[in-house]
Amino acid sequence: MNTLGRILTLTTFGESHGPAIGGVLDGMPAGIAVDTAFVEMQMQRRRPGQNTLVTARTESDNVEFLSGILDGRTTGAPIAFIIRNSDARPDDYRELGGIYRPSHADYTWEQRYGVRDWRGGGRASARVTAPVCAAGALAILALHSRYPELEIFAYTSQIGDISTSTEMPANPAFRDESPVRCPDREKSALMEALVSRVRSEGDSIGGCVSCIVRGLPAGIGNPVFDKLHAALGAAMLGINAAKGFEYGDGFASASQRGSVHNDAFRMENGRIVTATNHSGGIQGGISNGQDIRFRVAFKPTPTIAANQETVTADGREVTFSAHGRHDACVVPRAVPIVESLAALVLLDQCLAAGKY
Amino acid sequence: MNTLGRILTLTTFGESHGPAIGGVLDGMPAGIAVDTAFVEMQMQRRRPGQNTLVTARTESDNVEFLSGILDGRTTGAPIAFIIRNSDARPDDYRELGGIYRPSHADYTWEQRYGVRDWRGGGRASARVTAPVCAAGALAILALHSRYPELEIFAYTSQIGDISTSTEMPANPAFRDESPVRCPDREKSALMEALVSRVRSEGDSIGGCVSCIVRGLPAGIGNPVFDKLHAALGAAMLGINAAKGFEYGDGFASASQRGSVHNDAFRMENGRIVTATNHSGGIQGGISNGQDIRFRVAFKPTPTIAANQETVTADGREVTFSAHGRHDACVVPRAVPIVESLAALVLLDQCLAAGKY
């Protein structure tokens, strides 16, 4: 199942160390201007090799569009695009032989398909998120074309034990200066130091991405089995290394009373708004016009330098230590992926609601 | 979107105070013996009016099967069933008029469809989960038919600030004696007291359901956009009042290092197992043969007796206080719903993997 969405569908393909990765985005409204510089920027925010905190693999991640765009605008035909893997090094992985790397997908994928793609995770690699960013950039452009005020803002809200407040950041613009994509300048510095230390120790560390969507109108969402937050949750949980999803007050709601959690409605300039936003902008699976707020938890990258006990395909117990090019913390690079998936889900649900 | 699943699909219908609710389960393997006593038991675990902790609405929740079953076995044809609403009281809600109840779906549903079902939440009511339990019971029977050892065990792991340990409960059988569906006898008593107190105060309280799946073979799950945990997450987030989903170590993974989180593989009686289970039994979206572990957070029921500020459809600010028949805590009744959805998702993914 390599397709996301119902009316707007994104089908992705490609492996980490194959010739190319890419996608087909079908169902895009026609007539949307394709700002290739914006697509490029979103790709750059995700791509490897940006700074010393992330993997040393260098990929330009240039997107070649093959169809669905004419004279700079979408035509309604499916938009296919490919991204060549220029720094693929499949032979780096040959030595692995039949070793199942702990907490990687080597073993489970082989159980599923009876075949192992030994080239560095193959289709299970986080490299498959690059096409998501290209398609997500187009979805953002389409949403802005219809809702100019709409803003999707994701950021690193936790790495290890360092976390920001749950409020909207005071200085959002700082996020793009921060090497860890954290808009809180002080916390960013602490996070950066932590990732550096973890990296130098050959270890890895988890974290969280928070996302705020502003300007989405009320009435977007598909009850009962495709609620807005369920569709967002499914998309986010599909990101490599994701372990949890919550929206509004999320798990904290479990300790709350209704008298605290409920969001009173009131009028403001003739519009219905809520006094608080414990709901995270969604009630009954449908947007209420307030900010959509959600958070995604990521585990530490499983690739670490320490010796680990594991087994081989033929059942031998062995000791294994990783030497690839990997991120000590995936969270900063997950920020544009979260935004991209949010845009794809929101556009799909706007189309379904007849509100595009 | 009232359909769940891809190969096995459940389409549900019905409103809280309409004539009937029900569902159509399509794609069930043929030849499965339908144990109607088991279906009945699952319905009873969810139904209202079980004890003084839950809503006073009394529904027998008898399931009438209309198709797809012959001589006590499934035929491969779609299985339709209905549950009559015997204690519907739509007129209880007439007085609401155009009031939007805070943190209910009244406002958002009306924004989505331009129509308001004024009868107690209508399709947005938690009553729509009854058909899920009927269908889930059939899915459990089908899974047991193929994997006799497979066990899906959900339980209340948190209400308010009272929570159980994250380990598999020592005394699982106690769960079904506990009025709050908590297998920890001591915590159960505390939770029960808390719900009673909250109820007497006209308030409500949130909580969590945990679920453990034992005996699922390795190799179940659909990468990339329908990973096992993403499909489980989407289903669980669709339950009324759900605010979050995590699997394995979930949000706690965000603070962990890879050297702690990784699950070493080892051999045990000729089988590949993991030494720990931080992954929650899923790696790369596919089961690894260990226990699947996940947790769902629920907000407090929005229906409370206290006066709340809100607005009407015509923009008047009013004070509102609820007088319906409602649960002070939805979590105990969510336990069989979580099991049912888990069974539906697992069966769907077993079928997709060619492992049924």
Added chain:
Amino acid sequence: MNTLGRILTLTTFGESHGPAIGGVLDGMPAGIAVDTAFVEMQMQRRRPGQNTLVTARTESDNVEFLSGILDGRTTGAPIAFIIRNSDARPDDYRELGGIYRPSHADYTWEQRYGVRDWRGGGRASARVTAPVCAAGALAILALHSRYPELEIFAYTSQIGDISTSTEMPANPAFRDESPVRCPDREKSALMEALVSRVRSEGDSIGGCVSCIVRGLPAGIGNPVFDKLHAALGAAMLGINAAKGFEYGDGFASASQRGSVHNDAFRMENGRIVTATNHSGGIQGGISNGQDIRFRVAFKPTPTIAANQETVTADGREVTFSAHGRHDACVVPRAVPIVESLAALVLLDQCLAAGKY
């Protein structure tokens, strides 16, 4: 696969001799007035026992709506409905034992599911088209609500060797007086006589239904794999006993030259129209605003009184002669089914094109 459609979906269920048949129609626009007299009329046009030409089974085919309608209008929630089988006589079929009736689905269904529903065809019976008519009536109401001029007119255009011209009938209103649903008075009499004769001989006869859709705007259709005519064709070929589908000049196009077949465009009252309509109102899978014209071929009912050679499930060769209650010609009763499926497909594609 018991679901038709993409945005508007109809899931049907039920067997010929089970307790009830029915359906769930999801994705209907909200706010459509449900004219139950119209639904009833469409059901009556299809139901058995109308006159001496058709099966003697008597079913009132009353539709009970269970959900999705409030105060006489659709709410956007799924519309479920059931039709009780009041004249089911499963025991009539017990004597069949393991006999595979020639050109029935007994053998193939058993090969597919490993189970045989011995009750008169079970899910493979044409009785499963009754829910299609109920849902189709709602789709017609929705189309008329948006396009008041739109008309879907199906009629019997051939029975045996008797066929009408391919032009739009001169006297369409006569169709509903004709016991064979043929608007050509003279041909209707000939067809009626033919069906009576075939019936008295214990035999059956095939025929064709033609359909004309007037008033559909240009721009409806989903290229590449869900073209308007492909979606219509798939729906029509799903009707029991259907053997072929063509649109516009259809199979006759195979003998034509482009200089004859092409439809010249011209202006008429400021609108673009075509001078001829060999295309059947569809070019490149999308409507061009002219009449949609298509035709469906049906084989003779396989139930006949003559002795036929066949085999049993355990491989014995036997002679078989049918004694059930059956139609000598299914075509007249297929007329409202064709209209219903056309309405469901057109509404689905209008919604997909953003033209509802």
Added chain:
Amino acid sequence: MNTLGRILTLTTFGESHGPAIGGVLDGMPAGIAVDTAFVEMQMQRRRPGQNTLVTARTESDNVEFLSGILDGRTTGAPIAFIIRNSDARPDDYRELGGIYRPSHADYTWEQRYGVRDWRGGGRASARVTAPVCAAGALAILALHSRYPELEIFAYTSQIGDISTSTEMPANPAFRDESPVRCPDREKSALMEALVSRVRSEGDSIGGCVSCIVRGLPAGIGNPVFDKLHAALGAAMLGINAAKGFEYGDGFASASQRGSVHNDAFRMENGRIVTATNHSGGIQGGISNGQDIRFRVAFKPTPTIAANQETVTADGREVTFSAHGRHDACVVPRAVPIVESLAALVLLDQCLAAGKY
């Protein structure tokens, strides 16, 4: 809607005069050996420029596989492939300006999307069938891997008024020598002469492709709304210029009696077979183990040299005469497309029936 299939899905993309066309085939069984010479051969059978009867456009139609294949075998990951358009000449079409070519999709596509792809039909061009052939070749390989005896044989059975008998051709091997893909040597010569004459007159001509599938086991097909013949019909009707689909005796069934049409079952070497095959190998939408037989009608290509009346986007009536590179008859090149789509549908339905 650019995706075909349910479990095995093919998503295609690309325009006639854009940089590339291609597809993503998802759901392929893992471990299938990819015989690239066979893929190449299927592409060659469809490609333009093969002989003087077809369009002068020259395309090598080389398929570049980008993913899903490792060490010569499928991995279970989606298989993406692209075909560069090397002889695209979009500027040939600039002069068309706003002219709507009669019986082309220019006008309807523009009505659907509000945008016109002026480059020679764009996505509506028959060039979009090239990816179908690449994917179909893989499906044929997968079917042969599971059912070595299975054979899918399509051929030209009619051009203009010249048609072959409906029997299986006596000399099937001649088909691939015939420039019109007709296995009847005498009829092939007549068809060839007819196409040459029509071509020299600047006109075009229609025809039919027949297809026979041998060796498919009984029990393949998805009732009620995805019957084997309905799925085949929908796929075939999606081919450019297709106007009709019939299976078994098809439209001829309309004149038949049941006593003639019914296929008696009998035993043959311990297997259940039918004495005749009016059904075309399908009863109740499910295969019965006999030959599947169907036929597809194609209209004459709309591109002709004669002057034709038409209109422009701004409503002017003009005279138009085509000067592109086009086929006088699309039928010969449709033969491998029919086989490819049949293979994709059959594999999808085998997977759905759990019979792969």
